Amino acid sequence: MTATLWGTPDEAKPLSPSIKKLLGKLLNASAENVAHPLEDEIQIQPSQINPDDLADLKKIVGDQFVTTEKRHRLRRSRGKSYPDLLDMRSGKELDSPDAVVAPGTEQEVLEILKLCSKKKIAVVPFGGGTSVVGGVNPLRGKFSALISLDLLRFNQLEDVDSLSMEATLGAGLSGPHAEILLENYGMQLGHYPQSFPYASIGGYAATRSSGQSSAGYGRFDEMVRGLTIVTPQGINHVGHNAPKSAAGPDLRGLFLGSEGVFGIITKVRVQVHKIPECKRYEAFSFKDFHSGVAAIRQAVQTGTGPTVIRLSDEMESSVNLTSTDSIGESDSKQKGCLCLTMYEGTSEHASSRHEETRNLLLSLGGKSLGENPVRQWEQGRFGAPVLRDGLLDNGAVCETLETATDWSNVISLKKAVTKAIGDRLANTGTPVLIMCHVSHIYDGGCSLYFTIIAGQSEDNPEEQWWNTKKAVCRAIVANGGTISHHHAVGADHREYLPHEIGDTNISLLRAIKNHLDPVGILNPAKLI
Amino acid sequence: MTATLWGTPDEAKPLSPSIKKLLGKLLNASAENVAHPLEDEIQIQPSQINPDDLADLKKIVGDQFVTTEKRHRLRRSRGKSYPDLLDMRSGKELDSPDAVVAPGTEQEVLEILKLCSKKKIAVVPFGGGTSVVGGVNPLRGKFSALISLDLLRFNQLEDVDSLSMEATLGAGLSGPHAEILLENYGMQLGHYPQSFPYASIGGYAATRSSGQSSAGYGRFDEMVRGLTIVTPQGINHVGHNAPKSAAGPDLRGLFLGSEGVFGIITKVRVQVHKIPECKRYEAFSFKDFHSGVAAIRQAVQTGTGPTVIRLSDEMESSVNLTSTDSIGESDSKQKGCLCLTMYEGTSEHASSRHEETRNLLLSLGGKSLGENPVRQWEQGRFGAPVLRDGLLDNGAVCETLETATDWSNVISLKKAVTKAIGDRLANTGTPVLIMCHVSHIYDGGCSLYFTIIAGQSEDNPEEQWWNTKKAVCRAIVANGGTISHHHAVGADHREYLPHEIGDTNISLLRAIKNHLDPVGILNPAKLI
Structure with missing residues (x-):
């Protein structure tokens, strides 16, 4: 990955005529002065x-x-x-x-x-x-x-326990490199965030990353059996002598999501999985986002068990964002909201999960769209960030942001965030395209992932964006969402964290920081 | 529950003639001088x-x-x-x-x-x-x-979110009381530790309890969406605005398992589940513990999804411990190791999980024993502690202890713990009955739960037990087990915790304690 692009220059993708047309039509964005x-x-x-x-x-x-x-x-x-x-x-x-x-x-x-x-x-x-x-x-x-x-030199598969399906990975390993090393043992990690081609194992742990197969394999923090973290106080191994324990508090939770402010994660012991024998695919369409959300909520609460389940809202479904090669090509067959599902495992496992999920989704108003939309998404799923450079070259604002909340609050949070984005960007005189999908579901709630495309302010694109970001973050916090479901806090969300977790918990995090890093050298002005 | 008995005096259970016979025969234990x-x-x-x-x-x-x-x-x-x-x-x-x-x-x-x-x-x-x-x-x-x-006055169901299937429960509610309150909403917690009739919601959280349906509903710590904890510093709400979040470290993990040394848990917001439409049952027999362990390992790693799965070792299977009314009645049909499975949910869910699990267990050498052993276990499952008083009345040592480890270490840890118990108690001149089962399984490993019955030392039963306990704890730590899978640390395991998590992590826990409870009044000499 180069400094200015996502991917290598070879991978750079000029926008297709259909996207340029969409941009020109919707946003009056152009490549002049960019x-x-x-x-x-x-x-x-x-x-x-x-x-x-x-x-x-x-x-x-x-x-x-x-x-x-x-x-x-x-x-x-x-x-x-x-x-x-x-x-x-x-x-x-x-x-x-x-x-x-x-x-x-x-x-x-x-x-x-x-x-x-x-x-x-x-x-x-x-x-x-x-x-x-x-x-x-x-x-x-x-x-x-x-x-x-x-951490690039921490790039080893340190050991593998084939019976317990556990492996210790160097923090500097990229997603694909880790998968290649595990493949030799017939294993996979099953963690596929959008940043998969470049993101590292240590980064997954430090930010509590979540991947596209989280319905099947869990979030990254849930996969971590233990970790090695170096603080100015020493080299520390965190984790119990068992996958689960009641031997006091679970200190893994303190270092997962610590974003480099408590120490440097050097190795991560993870739960891995067998490379699946079988994959099954089926896409569905729901008449609107509301009914799609109700259906996927029932799927997770019933425990039907898909490996991947995603629901796009009307806008995202209409621009076919799931296939980067044909974004913006209006698909007249595609009305309502697109729901993608995938099932992995043994043949029996994948088919029983598929059947139970499909029966439920169909009974709740879903219409089958067959395999193809899911296969297209699977092929192109890591391509979206590459497009962003092209969009910026063409004078567009292009960013994603995400949150999560309880099922009872999903629709109202989505509305509030959409309004905050729309109002703020509309103020800068540009039309705005706001797309949303749900890609991580839990018994209690789900994530909301927004993609925003608009026309860049010619005077001050930085100010245009930061004002929007501020309005969105305030809307998230005020409307009961978490400030981040899987992007972490970093510098950009830092001022909103106290509103979510409260000052008492911020003080506690600071006390822990002071104990581990008394001089405060570790990643200053991030997280807390 | 009275001070000296488990349960009310009405529930007290004199030992059946078969158990008395077993005791007499095996242990030479008698009620004299007790x-x-x-x-x-x-x-x-x-x-x-x-x-x-x-x-x-x-x-x-x-x-x-x-x-x-x-x-x-x-x-x-x-x-x-x-x-x-x-x-x-x-x-x-x-x-x-x-x-x-x-x-x-x-x-x-x-x-x-x-x-x-x-x-x-x-x-x-x-x-x-x-x-x-x-x-x-x-x-x-x-x-x-x-x-x-x-905490007995914290006995309310504070609120219920029927869509997100979440409820806030007072820490003083007992297991059955919580279930009765949730039942009005068609919900259940699905958490059934052996102590279920008396243990409290706050206790579940403070000790990282695990129940008999953990394969289906998870451990208690995994069910907790948030909690209210009062420390000398103030009233603190812990948990994010979503079931899962990447907004910094997960501080819930710090208070779950904190055993009263960081603060007093007063309320717990939990994930609840629909009362299942359907339950299915099937018991299996495996020729030995080793092959049974291999089979249940494959079940969890494949994700076949039983709600309950338990495997008793040869000794436990032979005394039919799963049915308290007929303990000790030798069952000539029962050879090898007994494996109980149960499946809950919608009819489709329960039957698909049942089918996938049964096919796998049969393919790995299991023989079906039908429904009855599971139904018997379900009926009698909270009765075992009541028996303990009767055993003590008859001059027996009777205690349980537990650990957990990776699958690759299960057999060798079981052997080491069994030897430590056996050697120590044999030294006191009594025969010893050591039974073991696995009742909590994870992708990476499982729990081991031991029940020990022996003859009480007439001179000094306290010393007899503490010497045994010490030998067992040392064996657990030395052989890569966790010092507790679901009983917690308390006073009895405190000296072994540093051996498991290391001095650096103990210092960190102390620093957190000093921040939250600077005078140190909270549950002294427990945990750390």
Whole structure:
């Protein structure tokens, strides 16, 4: 992944004529005046790190694993949110880590954290760099220097227990790399977030990621059997001697979702699954979002057991967003709301889950659309972020955001968020396309994932977006949603967290932070 | 439940002739010299509480909700472990809480904790009093006075969300009381620990309880959507605005399993389930424990989805322990290991899960035994603790203990624990009956639950037991088991916790304790 694009330049996807037509028609967006500088043209701040400190870091990890080279620092300057991309295109000199350091062992990580505590250098852990909440941005807090601690050398499958179906993975492994290593044992992780091609195992754990097969395999935090985390206090193994235990509080929950502010996750022991013998697919259509939501709620509460279940609202269904090659091609057969389901496992397991789910969905008003829409989605499912660069090149705002809530609050939260986005962006004089889907379901509620496309403000696209984001976050908090279902808090959601969990819990998180990281070097100004 | 018996005196169950025969034959145990004092004959220490402090407590909750009466203090002096029962029968003067206080609101709980912090009075929260790890025992630590804070007035179903299938329950509600309240809404909790008739909702949460239907409905900690906990710092609501969230660490995990040392749980919001339309039952027999374990492992890893699945080892199967009315009646048809399964839900759901599970178990060597063994178990399943009093009356050691580990370690851990129990008790000159079952299964591993019956040492039954317990706990820790799968840590497992989670994590728990309870009044000498 390059600094300015999602994917490699080869993968870059110019928009199809149908999307350009849609953009032109809906948004009056155009490619005029849109900057897209090449990587070489982007300026970053000169490194501020003290040469003695740099030398000390080199002593710990070796010369070749510390760099102040621009391309490495640039790549670790931002994540992949829309405002991150705007920053990359802004022509401004970007703030950036002063050095990139890549330790190879937990002992080296510990020595780095001790040195940085002593020398007052902030440390931002870096995995895949796919944060969309400012999680990797180089916020220095009170520190004058900041390093990016890259986990790329923690890239081993450490061990496998084939009977217990558990494996220990290095935090720096990407999703695909981990799957390739596990495949040798007939195993898979079954975790497929949209960021799958680049995101790392450590990032999954640090942000409480959730993947597209969460209905079948659970969220990433639920897959974690244990983890190794290095804090300035030491190297710590978290997890019990069993998959489940009543031996005191579950401290895994404290480090999962800790976003680098409590320590650096170096290894994660996960529950893995057999590569499925069989996959089954069926799409359904519901007359509206409301009836689709009621149906998928009944499916999860009955326990019919699909591996994947997704419901798009009317707008998302109408633009066929599930297939990136044909977005915007109006599909006259497609009315109402599209619901995709997939079933994996042994042949008997997949077919019994399929049959029970299909019978229920049909009885609740779903109409079968056959296999194809699901297969199309499966093929193109990691492609959407690639399109975003093309949309920005064409003068569009393009961002996603997400929340979750109880079933009883889904419809009203969706309405409130849609209104907040629509009102705010309409104020900037652009039409707005707001699409939504549900892709993670629980007995008690579900996620809501919004995709927003609008015309970029020519004067100040940053301000246009941040005003929108603020309105949305306030709407989420005021209407009983969680500030993030699977993107995490980072810098962008930090001010809203106290509204969700309360000041007492923020104080508790701070007390824990003070115990583990008394100097406060770890990922300043993120999370809390 | 009375202080000295499990259940009411009406429920007390004299041992059947078959069990007496078994005891006589196996253990040479007899009722001679066995004391079973009536409640009135037990002496407890005089209340140590300062009259001014007592008056202050009465000011907070009202005169009628503070008592120093003996019967109330006695009832809250011990839990229900075998050594607790020995204490009750010992004839010694028992240490006891100095007063029992029953607040009715969170504000009152907070005022009590502030007063006790100021006056240096230890506080032990009390729910159902069914701890088998010394969790409610009146350990004073450095404090000269100790109160039992009884949550019995937190006995309301606070609210119900019928769409999200969530309900908020008072911490003092017993299992059956909670189920009766939920039944009005067509709902059930689906949590059936052995202590179900008496244990409380708050106790379930504070100890990370697990019930007999955990395969279907999950452990109690997995059912908790949020909780209200009162610490000396304030009234705190823990949980996000959604069933799942990525908004920072999951602080629920810190309070679930906190065993009263971080705060007093007053309310718990839980995921509930529809009362099942249909139940299906089938028992199987496996030729030995090893092949039975392999089969239930494959069932959970395939996801066949039984609501209940239990596997007894050869010894437990042979004494027919699953049916308390016929324990010890040798069943000549019953060879090998008994495996019970149950399936709940809609008719379609129960039958598809039944079919998939049965096909798999049969293919792995299981032989069907039909419905009856499961129905017998279901009827008698909460009866076993009642028998214990009868066994003690007849001069037997009778205790249960449990652990959990990965599938790859189950057989070797079982062997090590069995050896530790057997060696230790054999040293005291008694034959020993050790039975074991698996009743909680996960993708990665399972629980092991041991029932031990032996002859009581006439000289010093306390020493006989504690030596055995120590040997077992050491064996568990040394052989990669968790020190408790669902009984918690309490006082009895406290010294072994650092061996399982490490000193760094103990320090972290202490730092959290110091933040929330700086004077240290909450349940001293428990957990950490």
